[in-house]
Amino acid sequence: MPEAQVKMNVRGAGEKASIIDVQGELTAFAEGVLMDAYNQASDGQVRAIILNFEDLEYMNSSGIGLLVTLLIRINREKQQLLTYGLSAHYRSIFQITRLDDAIAIHDSEEEAVRAANSA
């Protein structure tokens, strides 16, 4: 299989939240990178994972599938999944696939972090 064309950077955001900056392409090949980033992000007392999609360049339906399996994992750990930085196009994809029923979408990092730490 081709290599994943994606980079993920993990950083803390308050006591209860971690942010994963997604840079590049979210496809089936990104599975390992995403799950590694999640393991790193959910270390310790983290109750919320925030995905930053400001630098998302490409996503196909397998990428959306990855978000579903990540969401299930996060729910199992009784954590919360939030996002910000989605362009109008990717917001529309969240709507079509109905991921927006279960993943909170925020306009900015500040808003997402506030929501994550107040939950």
Added chain:
Amino acid sequence: MTEQTPRDETREEEKQKEKQRREPRDAAYWARYAETLKVTGVAEGATNINVEGRRAVGPLQGFGKLWQKTYRVSLKDAEVTPVEVIKTWKENYKDFWPEGNLFYAPLAGITPGEVALISGSLPGGVKLSTGVMVLYADDESFSLMTPEGHPFSGWITFSSFEEEGTTVAQAQVLMRANDPLYEMGLRMGGHKMENEMWRKTLENLAAHFGVNEPVEMNLVCVDPKLQWSHYRNIWHNAGIRSAIYTIAAPLRWRRNRARQD
């Protein structure tokens, strides 16, 4: 740490606006959002009773356990690229299905946003009229998403890629049974029927390229929990509605006849 100046903030806002304006590379591959499904043209023999006006549903809206099922076949020794495999699969989708199930491809073919009708059968011989929406389609993959009432809630992604110098064809289903009745059906032979259907489909695809390789299956239960909050999905159950539609056929015939007289 450096503080952000107002100029930095303006630059950041401009960057964001530019990003919103720019069309992403994948824009043409996705279906456009629509509240409900719309069928354009019903092929002869197809029944559009469980698709028009229904919402498309993903794995999060279903009732049953969440499964990720992967079926793949290696197209060993076939000189064919992933793009050629997907082109062939899209153009001949219905021909690769095993007997007993009919796929009425949309007039525009497998293109994003198009809706196809399906006539199939459930365990116990119940006839089923349903459909799928083309959620995503590019040169190396395409995905179909199901409507409310379909036996499962989710999507199927068909893809092809190179692995160690060989082209591989793959179908991956991410699904939950849509309601309690379907969940029971899946446990009582439905999963087996489904696995057999995709195995046969991939065998037929491989045979088209002159390949006779075994189909590998990988079945993973991603979430064993039932989503009881979605038990009401049974209201749209396409199996029940198709059965009622069939039983009521003589009544419809008499009513139409009375109108003509």
